[in-house]
Amino acid sequence: MTDQSDALDRAALEARGITGWPYGLEDRVRFYEIDLVRHVNNISFLRWFEVLRVRYFLDYGLSDYSHSEADPQLVVRHQTTDFLAPMHMDQRYVVAGRITLLKPTSFVLAGAVYADGVLHAQGETVVISLEQDGKSRRPHKPDAVRRIIERDDPEVQT
Amino acid sequence: MTDQSDALDRAALEARGITGWPYGLEDRVRFYEIDLVRHVNNISFLRWFEVLRVRYFLDYGLSDYSHSEADPQLVVRHQTTDFLAPMHMDQRYVVAGRITLLKPTSFVLAGAVYADGVLHAQGETVVISLEQDGKSRRPHKPDAVRRIIERDDPEVQT
Amino acid sequence: MTDQSDALDRAALEARGITGWPYGLEDRVRFYEIDLVRHVNNISFLRWFEVLRVRYFLDYGLSDYSHSEADPQLVVRHQTTDFLAPMHMDQRYVVAGRITLLKPTSFVLAGAVYADGVLHAQGETVVISLEQDGKSRRPHKPDAVRRIIERDDPEVQT
Amino acid sequence: MTDQSDALDRAALEARGITGWPYGLEDRVRFYEIDLVRHVNNISFLRWFEVLRVRYFLDYGLSDYSHSEADPQLVVRHQTTDFLAPMHMDQRYVVAGRITLLKPTSFVLAGAVYADGVLHAQGETVVISLEQDGKSRRPHKPDAVRRIIERDDPEVQT
Numbered sequence: 001m002t003d004q005s006d007a008l009d010r011a012a013l014e015a016r017g018i019t020g021w022p023y024g025l026e027d028r029v030r031f032y033e034i035d036l037v038r039h040v041n042n043i044s045f046l047r048w049f050e051v052l053r054v055r056y057f058l059d060y061g062l063s064d065y066s067h068s069e070a071d072p073q074l075v076v077r078h079q080t081t082d083f084l085a086p087m088h089m090d091q092r093y094v095v096a097g098r099i100t101l102l103k104p105t106s107f108v109l110a111g112a113v114y115a116d117g118v119l120h121a122q123g124e125t126v127v128i129s130l131e132q133d134g135k136s137r138r139p140h141k142p143d144a145v146r147r148i149i150e151r152d153d154p155e156v157q158t
Numbered sequence: 159m160t161d162q163s164d165a166l167d168r169a170a171l172e173a174r175g176i177t178g179w180p181y182g183l184e185d186r187v188r189f190y191e192i193d194l195v196r197h198v199n200n201i202s203f204l205r206w207f208e209v210l211r212v213r214y215f216l217d218y219g220l221s222d223y224s225h226s227e228a229d230p231q232l233v234v235r236h237q238t239t240d241f242l243a244p245m246h247m248d249q250r251y252v253v254a255g256r257i258t259l260l261k262p263t264s265f266v267l268a269g270a271v272y273a274d275g276v277l278h279a280q281g282e283t284v285v286i287s288l289e290q291d292g293k294s295r296r297p298h299k300p301d302a303v304r305r306i307i308e309r310d311d312p313e314v315q316t
Numbered sequence: 317m318t319d320q321s322d323a324l325d326r327a328a329l330e331a332r333g334i335t336g337w338p339y340g341l342e343d344r345v346r347f348y349e350i351d352l353v354r355h356v357n358n359i360s361f362l363r364w365f366e367v368l369r370v371r372y373f374l375d376y377g378l379s380d381y382s383h384s385e386a387d388p389q390l391v392v393r394h395q396t397t398d399f400l401a402p403m404h405m406d407q408r409y410v411v412a413g414r415i416t417l418l419k420p421t422s423f424v425l426a427g428a429v430y431a432d433g434v435l436h437a438q439g440e441t442v443v444i445s446l447e448q449d450g451k452s453r454r455p456h457k458p459d460a461v462r463r464i465i466e467r468d469d470p471e472v473q474t
Numbered sequence: 475m476t477d478q479s480d481a482l483d484r485a486a487l488e489a490r491g492i493t494g495w496p497y498g499l500e501d502r503v504r505f506y507e508i509d510l511v512r513h514v515n516n517i518s519f520l521r522w523f524e525v526l527r528v529r530y531f532l533d534y535g536l537s538d539y540s541h542s543e544a545d546p547q548l549v550v551r552h553q554t555t556d557f558l559a560p561m562h563m564d565q566r567y568v569v570a571g572r573i574t575l576l577k578p579t580s581f582v583l584a585g586a587v588y589a590d591g592v593l594h595a596q597g598e599t600v601v602i603s604l605e606q607d608g609k610s611r612r613p614h615k616p617d618a619v620r621r622i623i624e625r626d627d628p629e630v631q632t
Contacts, residue, residue: 003564003566006502028480030521030525031351031352031524031525031528032351032357032359032521032524032525034351034352035347035348035350035351035352036223036347036350036351036352036354036405037225037231038352041348042204042208042234042237043201043204043205043208043348046200046201046204047201047504047506050200050201050505050506051504051505051506054505055564058564065194065563067195073195075241075244076200076241077240077241078238078239078240078241079200079237079238079239079241080236080237080238080239081236081237081238082235082236083233083234083235083236083237086233086292089352089539090477090529090532092477134244161406161408164344186322188363188367189366189367189370189509189510190363190366190367190509190515190517192509192510193505193506193508193509193510194505194508194509194510194512194563196510199506201506205346205348208347208348209346209347209348212347213406216406223405247381247510248319248371248374250319352539353541353547358520358524358550358553359517359520359521359524362516362517362520363517366516366517381510383511389511391557391560392516392557393556393557394554394555394556394557395516395553395554395555395557396552396553396554396555397552397553397554398551398552399549399550399551399552399553402549402608450560
């Protein structure tokens with residue numbers, strides 16, 4: 001199992017003044033995330049949401065990225081992002097995530113980037129769960145569903 | 159002025175079976191745009207929209223990226239993307255763009271990715287025009303406005 | 317088989333004033349390859365060498381990237397690069413490659429980047445050929461060896 | 475001044491079993507650093523060396539990346555890397571650096587990547603110091619020279 005000891009849970013996020021999120025990661029801006037406008041490039045925020053998403057999937061047990069028949073393919077179908085404030089080189093930030101809507105073979109994962117106590121970007125990612133054939137829908141693993149409901153308190157549609 | 163001779167105009171796009179778009183670029187998938195799932199990574203589509211956007215801004219004269227007082231800062235405020243079909247290594251594609259809504263100090267740029275005659279991704283980017291202070295709004299350059307209206311036929315709000 | 321119709325052979329390269337290379341690709345600098353110093357980032361050159369290398373491997377038949385037992389794993393073991401001149405946004409360039417030394421289970425691939433008739437970067441990559449176990453050495457495919465000798469005229473060590 | 479509190483000094487590195495290095499950073503492999511071969515892509519190692527280098531320059535006072543007349547342009551002229559062992563998703567690592575040769579207007583920065591107590595990659599980067607015109611050589615700042623000699627114990631050529 002992947003070591004998740006550097007992930008932040010609800011209590012750790014609240015200790016950093018970030019409320020309403022059950023899962024997060026802490027990091028800082030790297031040189032290659034800045035573009036020639038000298039701010040963090042928009043796409044770097046998407047990279048952070050991707051890093052968060054992969055770690056979340058592993059941690060909650062939604063996927064082990066094994067590509068075996070016992071594991072789903074989780075595919076991003078739709079993504080929306082608000083870029084609210086520029087960020088700069090070496091700035092520390094927290095990227096947080098929470099499943100807000102859970103359906104049998106899909107979900108909506110909300111995300112947010114906080115730095116210096118201020119929301120800098122937010123977004124939503126619609127993810128669908130497929131079999132390894134990339135076509136048929138596949139229900140989520142029961143243990144993952146249990147964890148999502150317990151930790152994220154999403155709207156559940158059956 | 160940047161050489162734009164490899165950009166596709168409306169006629170060149172229609173010759174490739176892609177209608178409704180005034181501006182496009184042709185390219186093919188690179189090795190580093192594939193992720194471990196062996197498909198084009200979602201973020202690569204965003205990179206293509208970015209490449210298209212920067213070329214569009216230069217070509218239409220919206221910005222010369224000089225960061226001089228005579229030039230605006232064009233800032234992405236909101237972005238939404240639909241990922242409709244997976245793409246693979248070395249696949250050829252066209253990324254196309256069109257301003258669909260033009261306001262005095264902002265606009266909506268629509269984008270689409272076509273490959274093998276099929277729409278693979280589409281999205282919208284909301285861009286605002288700022289002075290170099292990054293705060294005050296700045297009207298678009300009149301020549302750029304003229305070109306956008308002429309080539310893209312957007313909804314115009316004044 | 318991958319469509320290689322946009323690859324440049326020795327004659328096409330010579331027509332562009334670039335001599336001594338049997339294989340190349342033409343492209344131009346993208347926005348995301350520039351860093352905050354407003355030049356092409358060093359690592360972008362390495363990306364171009366990678367794109368060239370993958371296309372070369374496919375074209376010469378060294379690997380089909382299938383990860384099947386019938387195909388080798390080609391692993392970069394050593395890389396050296398000289399960065400000779402800065403490059404800028406949208407600049408056109410040719411990246412060229414040639415195997416200069418061929419051994420039974422490894423080779424040296426030289427590379428160069430030309431823009432505006434001037435050499436801007438050059439380098440060498442040492443690649444070893446492994447079985448899919450990632451451990452035992454695996455001889456190159458005979459057809460690929462034949463093409464390399466015919467097109468690249470390398471030093472051959474047996 | 476950039477917060478360098480997460481940088482590792484000689485003692486912190488030795489506590490992790492890594493000897494001979496005065497400066498390092500700790501991190502773990504991200505999803506986007508893996509390529510379709512399912513290992514860390516070669517270029518990701520170069521990214522880590524770049525992150526290390528920028529932080530080192532800021533921390534030792536070689537450059538503040540202000541692009542003002544009071545600051546040099548530090549330009550990578552040559553780079554060599556050995557890739558010694560594959561790395562995988564989420565693996566923790568330390569990237570370490572040390573100036574091994576110091577000349578009045580250039581230096582050699584050695585780097586290494588350690589994971590699970592094993593050296594996975596190593597390399598050298600030759601950097602030259604230029605004025606903002608990008609042409610004339612510029613001597614290093616005296617305070618940076620003092621720190622390099624004190625912390626890194628390089629060979630010094632005058």
